[in-house]
Amino acid sequence: xxxxxxxxxxxxxxxxxxxxxxxxxxxxxxxxxxxxxxxxxxxxxxxxxxxxxxxxxxxxxxxxxxxxxxxxxxxxxxxxxxxxxxxxxxxxxxxxxxxxxxxxxxxxxxxxxxxxxxxxxxxxxxxxxxxxxxxxxxxxxxxxxxxxxxxxxxxxxxxxxxxxxxxxxxxxxxxxxxxxxxxx
Amino acid sequence: xxxxxxxxxxxxxxxxxxxxxxxxxxxxxxxxxxxxxxxxxxxxxxxxxxxxxxxxxxxxxxxxxxxxxxxxxxxxxxxxxxxxxxxxxxxxxxxxxxxxxxxxxxxxxxxxxxxxxxxxxxxxxxxxxxxxxxxxxxxxxxxxxxxxxxxxxxxxxxxxxxxxxxxxxxxxxxxxxxxxxxxxxxxxxxxxxxxxxxxxxxxxxxxxxxxxxxxxxxxxxxxxxxxxxxxxxxxxx
Numbered sequence: 058x059x060x061x062x063x064x065x066x067x068x069x070x071x072x073x074x075x076x077x078x079x080x081x082x083x084x085x086x087x088x089x090x091x092x093x094x095x096x097x098x099x100x101x102x103x104x105x106x107x108x109x110x111x112x113x114x115x116x117x118x119x120x121x122x123x124x125x126x127x128x129x130x131x132x133x134x135x136x137x138x139x140x141x142x143x144x145x146x147x148x149x150x151x152x153x154x155x156x157x158x159x160x161x162x163x164x165x166x167x168x169x170x171x172x173x174x175x176x177x178x179x180x181x182x183x184x185x186x187x188x189x190x191x192x193x194x195x196x197x198x199x200x201x202x203x204x205x206x207x208x209x210x211x212x213x214x215x216x217x218x219x220x221x222x223x224x225x226x227x228x229x230x231x232x233x234x235x236x237x238x239x240x241x
Numbered sequence: 242x243x244x245x246x247x248x249x250x251x252x253x254x255x256x257x258x259x260x261x262x263x264x265x266x267x268x269x270x271x272x273x274x275x276x277x278x279x280x281x282x283x284x285x286x287x288x289x290x291x292x293x294x295x296x297x298x299x300x301x302x303x304x305x306x307x308x309x310x311x312x313x314x315x316x317x318x319x320x321x322x323x324x325x326x327x328x329x330x331x332x333x334x335x336x337x338x339x340x341x342x343x344x345x346x347x348x349x350x351x352x353x354x355x356x357x358x359x360x361x362x363x364x365x366x367x368x369x370x371x372x373x374x375x376x377x378x379x380x381x382x383x384x385x386x387x388x389x390x391x392x393x394x395x396x397x398x399x400x401x402x403x404x405x406x407x408x409x410x411x412x413x414x415x416x417x418x419x420x421x422x423x424x425x426x427x428x429x430x431x432x433x434x435x436x437x438x439x440x441x442x443x444x445x446x447x448x449x450x451x452x453x454x455x456x457x458x459x460x461x462x463x464x465x466x467x468x469x470x471x472x473x474x475x476x477x478x
Contacts, residue, residue: 080309094292
């Protein structure tokens with residue numbers, strides 16, 4: 058409660074960004090406190106558990122602070138920061154790409170999710186469901202469904218084919234549907 | 242009249258009441274996509290304002306990896322890159338100079354052979370050591386010969402040197418005369434040199450072999466000059 062009140066009063070302006078660039082610890086902490094909860098939400102979506110989400114958050118912020126002077130102010134700072142976190146998650150996906158084994162087969166998937174179930178579902182439950190997905194499914198699902206990237210963009214970002222992106226999304230949805238059925 | 246009016250309607254009714262037409266697959270794909278978009282929007286909306294407060298330890302971890310001043314760091318990086326480029330350039334320049342110097346040194350080294358001796362007696366004459374500021378290094382390896390032959394050889398060498406030093410291109414000015422003089426003294430007069438004792442009667446029988454090596458530094462004589470000097474010497478003798 059205290060945190061959310063503080064957020065209303067804090068405005069991230071150019072002075073704070075300049076302070077962060079000059080290495081001002083107070084400014085850096087202020088920036089972190091302001092954006093950490095939102096960015097942690099993103100990290101949780103792209104990670105399989107809380108601990109790996111914390112690692113992702115740390116990596117993302119370190120990267121952001123090291124490249125803060127490259128922010129030109131063309132768009133919103135939050136958008137810029139969000140892209141850094143998504144890119145960090147994609148890097149992590151690429152690192153683990155060789156390790157993960159996706160259960161790929163020729164099974165036909167029904168991509169339609171039951172909307173009534175979805176409406177009743179709390180965001181935390183949905184998050185847990187997403188976290189249960191294999192990393193490849195989870196990444197494509199996040200990029201397509203939540204960030205709004207096209208399959209073509211996802212294919213470029215993840216160095217996969219457009220068809221793979223589509224099939225991974227369909228499988229991710231099917232996976233979620235099955236999990237939601239279990240929950241209900 | 243009524244029956245007549247109803248007739249066309251009945252015809253249509255009879256014909257179309259049980260009409261079934263299978264829609265194309267594209268129709269269902271479009272509907273399905275629309276449903277998917279709506280589902281996606283619902284999920285998107287659920288996560289739109291989703292936030293979660295991380296543990297304080299995360300900030301501690303980030304703090305340890307934070308840069309102090311990005312501007313200074315960028316400038317230092319830039320300076321380091323420039324320094325690296327300069328260093329590479331310098332090393333390349335030094336390397337190419339050394340290579341060129343080595344090539345020239347090889348070209349400037351000449352050996353003048355002496356006549357083949359008929360009889361060889363092992364004896365070594367220590368070479369005069371080049372002194373500081375001396376542009377002319379003069380190595381003489383002498384074996385054994387009769388005193389008269391020795392004198393003749395020395396005279397030949399002296400003539401050769403005179404011939405070389407007589408050149409008007411300024412070589413003579415660069416030569417330390419004292420060292421040349423010292424080099425040209427009789428072998429038995431050299432300090433620590435040969436202890437050649439030849440009975441006067443045997444003088445004709447004792448032969449000597451002299452290997453003369455003249456090293457001319459690069460700064461004084463160029464390759465083409467050396468060759469022309471040798472040619473001129475050969476032509477004169």
